[in-house]
Amino acid sequence: MSEQRIGFAAAAAALMARDLRLALRRSGDTLQPLGFFLVVTTLFPLALDPELSRLRDIAPAALWVGALLSSLLALDRLFREDAQDGALEQLALCGWPFAGLLLAKTAVHWLLTGLPLVLIAPLAATALGAPYAAMPGILASLFLGTLALSLIGAVGAGLTMSLNRNGSLLALLVLPLAAPVLIFGARATALAIAGEPLAAPLYLLAALSVLGATLAPWALAAAVRIGLE
Amino acid sequence: MAWVWFHRFGSPPHFYRLATALTPWFGWAAALLCTAGLIGGLVLAPADYQQGDGFRIIYVHAPSAWLSLMVYVVMASSAAVGLVWRMNVAHAIAASCASIGASFTAVALVTGMLWGRRMWGTYWEWDPRLTSELLLLFLYLGYIGLRNAIDDTGRADRASAVLAIVGVVNVPIIHYSVTWWNSLHQAPSVMKFGKPTMVPSMLVPLLVMLGGFTALFFALLLIRARGEVLRRERNARWPVDVPGLTAHEA
Numbered sequence: 001m002s003e004q005r006i007g008f009a010a011a012a013a014a015l016m017a018r019d020l021r022l023a024l025r026r027s028g029d030t031l032q033p034l035g036f037f038l039v040v041t042t043l044f045p046l047a048l049d050p051e052l053s054r055l056r057d058i059a060p061a062a063l064w065v066g067a068l069l070s071s072l073l074a075l076d077r078l079f080r081e082d083a084q085d086g087a088l089e090q091l092a093l094c095g096w097p098f099a100g101l102l103l104a105k106t107a108v109h110w111l112l113t114g115l116p117l118v119l120i121a122p123l124a125a126t127a128l129g130a131p132y133a134a135m136p137g138i139l140a141s142l143f144l145g146t147l148a149l150s151l152i153g154a155v156g157a158g159l160t161m162s163l164n165r166n167g168s169l170l171a172l173l174v175l176p177l178a179a180p181v182l183i184f185g186a187r188a189t190a191l192a193i194a195g196e197p198l199a200a201p202l203y204l205l206a207a208l209s210v211l212g213a214t215l216a217p218w219a220l221a222a223a224v225r226i227g228l229e
Numbered sequence: 230m231a232w233v234w235f236h237r238f239g240s241p242p243h244f245y246r247l248a249t250a251l252t253p254w255f256g257w258a259a260a261l262l263c264t265a266g267l268i269g270g271l272v273l274a275p276a277d278y279q280q281g282d283g284f285r286i287i288y289v290h291a292p293s294a295w296l297s298l299m300v301y302v303v304m305a306s307s308a309a310v311g312l313v314w315r316m317n318v319a320h321a322i323a324a325s326c327a328s329i330g331a332s333f334t335a336v337a338l339v340t341g342m343l344w345g346r347r348m349w350g351t352y353w354e355w356d357p358r359l360t361s362e363l364l365l366l367f368l369y370l371g372y373i374g375l376r377n378a379i380d381d382t383g384r385a386d387r388a389s390a391v392l393a394i395v396g397v398v399n400v401p402i403i404h405y406s407v408t409w410w411n412s413l414h415q416a417p418s419v420m421k422f423g424k425p426t427m428v429p430s431m432l433v434p435l436l437v438m439l440g441g442f443t444a445l446f447f448a449l450l451l452i453r454a455r456g457e458v459l460r461r462e463r464n465a466r467w468p469v470d471v472p473g474l475t476a477h478e479a
Binding site for chain 1: 312364367368370371374375378379384387388391392394395396398399402403406407409410
């Protein structure tokens with residue numbers, strides 16, 4: 001290969017800018033998981049009785065199950081269109097580390113689905129009766145947790161991107177792997193609402209995110225390459 | 230060369246002959262060990278001073294739970310070998326592991342629930358080890374689902390291999406997260422090697438059953454892998470020359 005004109009960082013930045021621009025031109029699609037998250041967290045009080053003291057007990061479960069399901073909802077589109085129109089194939093051939101480029105794509109996916117969810121979570125948490133003092137803890141746990149969810153989910157999306165009927169299969173692949181994130185995230189949120197120290201589950205969530213960011217790109221690159229064959 | 234045996238192992242006819250030769254050994258070992266272990270566990274071992282005869286389900290439950298994990302490791306290892314060396318036989322072994330492992334997991338779950346019915350008074354308690362067994366079952370089902378969803382065998386092999394490797398990294402994380410999530414229940418007391426909390430007359434049959442179930446797994450695995458190799462090699466010439474394989478059709 002001839003000498004590359006730009007470095008990897010510039011290439012990854014260009015890829016991220018492209019993905020962001022594509023997503024913002026279709027803001028309706030991008031906002032759907034967010035609406036889904038709000039609807040799901042609204043349904044919990046309707047299914048239970050709307051007494052705030054009891055809602056507070058189920059608030060961690062509602063927030064985290066909502067976050068898990070809405071992150072799953074957005075995963076299906078993560079690689080599918082790029083695989084169909086050949087863009088992923090070009091990325092695989094372009095000579096820069098494929099794992100790194102896919103990590104950049106996953107980062108964009110988190111910026112578009114994870115981060116908005118973190119930002120809107122205080123609204124849902126307040127509706128579920130969480131005190132304002134708990135907001136920093138809830139935000140921190142969702143911030144770290146959605147990172148890990150995006151990374152785990154991306155591997156599942158890579159494995160199923162070339163299949164036609166993959167909605168429930170993707171859920172079956174990703175949800176068991178996401179169980180630790182759910183456990184530590186919900187625990188951190190519960191501790192935050194109870195006003196107790198929550199450093200331990202936050203550290204574990206951070207460890208899961210770092211582990212995911214370290215290992216997931218390799219599995220992701222292998223999965224996407226197989227999907228492109 | 231030191232690696233010749235390894236590459237011979239990758240040749241389907243060689244593997245088929247080896248598996249055919251080894252199957253009866255594992256099968257008979259499984260039959261003998263399981264019979265001995267069951268007699269030892271169900272007849273000779275004394276009743277537990279707290280749990281009475283109810284504890285005896287452990288002679289099926291613990292080996293199944295042990296195998297449910299071991300089969301996953303075998304599956305992921307052979308999937309990794311298949312992925313790295315592009316070895317079709319290793320993929321066939323990984324494919325054969327999945328449903329056996331899922332069955333052992335299901336047996337461990339059902340026997341755990343039956344034990345729970347007697348000890349806790351309820352079929353399902355969110356006990357850490359039962360919960361991580363359940364998540365393991367979901368991992369197996371996801372693996373089988375992914376394999377079934379891809380029509381092309383080669384691609385199904387490689388994609389499910391990636392999933393198995395991701396899963397095997399996650400199994401300990403899932404297990405410990407579930408354990409920490411619900412640490413109110415008793416710590417595992419049954420199988421501490423070093424300082425067992427079981428008396429030898431209870432422990433020895435359990436270890437015999439462990440050996441028996443492991444042999445049973447390998448016997449089942451070889452039988453299934455033989456079928457899987459034949460299915461993959463259905464257009465090859467060599468199965469015609471295997472004695473006994475085409476005799477019925479001739």
